[in-house]
Amino acid sequence: MTNRREAWLFLFPGLALLVLGFILPIMRMLVLSVMGPDGVTFEHFARFFQDGYYPSILWRTVRLSLVITALTAAIGFPLAYITSRVGPQARLWLIVMVILPLMTSVVVRTFGWMVLLGRSGPLATMLREMGLVGRSFSLMHTESAIILGMVQVLLPFMVLSLLGVLTRLDPRLEEAARTMGCSFLQTIRRVVLPLSMPGVVAGSLLVFTLSASSFITPSLLGGARIEVLAGSIYKSVTQTLDWNFAAAQSVILFFGLALVLIPYLRLGARHG
Structure with missing residues (x-):
């Protein structure tokens, strides 16, 4: 009985923080989403689906998040695999290179992408000098700019999630596969990738949720013409001051x- 009381005593600060910082705000958001001048109403949800503008924003948010997650996994897996197989000193430097962008503000990194992707930026200048694009070419305020910026911002989360799994894999499994006649790519596909699925799933969940809820980078790189749902929620709160509609959008998201x-x-539960 005493041990149980001590356990609850240690759990209480964390549970109190969870309730105050997460559960109560979410409940408040749910209440706001169904509140109107005359009491409970669902007109805010109906307003969202009556016009095709807001569902298109939701679809764009999900679609871009899926693309960003796929590209982050495709880039992050080879980087994490190489990091897990090099020597300790090289691994340390690679991990530092992966973590280093997290020490810089997302806004600063996004402004850096704005310089690179702008009409007078180095990328557009190089393509114009090669004769591949016209004088007015710019990647700014396009979905491609959002994808490039978000992949760079979220790549460390995917790499670190995969690295925690890949470093625990026994290298002798790969040696056994190569001894049995598998090529390097076959070993990766049949041995390493299936065993690293927990890291892939964890990293994908993290990247997808962060990209879907981000509004700073999409707003700066996509502009007002290409809007995501998080940016629409931010606009409803700060510009139109329509907190009820913003809460409804948050619930829908x-x-x-x-x-x-x-x-x-389900995939994560299947792979433990």
Whole structure:
């Protein structure tokens, strides 16, 4: 009985922080989403789906998040694999290079992408000098700019999630596969990749949820013409001061992401 009381005593600060910092704000958001001048109403949700503008923003948010997650996994897996197989000193420097961008503000990194992707930036200048694009070419305020910026911002989360799994894999499994006649790519596909699926699933969940809820980088690189749902929520709170509609959009985004994440959760449970 005493041990149970001590356990609850240690758990209480964390549970109190969880309730105050997460559960109560979410409950408040749910209440705001169904509140109107005359009491409980669902007009805010109806307003969202009556016009095709807001569902298109939701679809763009989910679509871009899926693309960003796929590209981050495709780039992060080779980088994490190389990091897990090099010597201790080289691994340390690679981990530092992966973590170093996290020490810089997302806003600063996004402004750096704005310089690179702008009409007078080095990328557009190089392509114009090669004769591949016209004088007015610019990647700014396009979905491609959002994808490039978000992949760079979220790549460390994917790499670190994969690295924690790959470093625990026994290298003798790869040696056994090569001895049995598998090539390097076959060993990666049949041995390393299946065993690293927990890291892939964890990293994908993290990257997808962060990209879907981000609004700073998409707003700066996409501009007002290419809007995501998080940016629309921010605009409803800060510009139109329509807190009820912003809460309704937040609830829709939450449940929309939950529907997309269900297959990932099942895959994660299957792979332990």
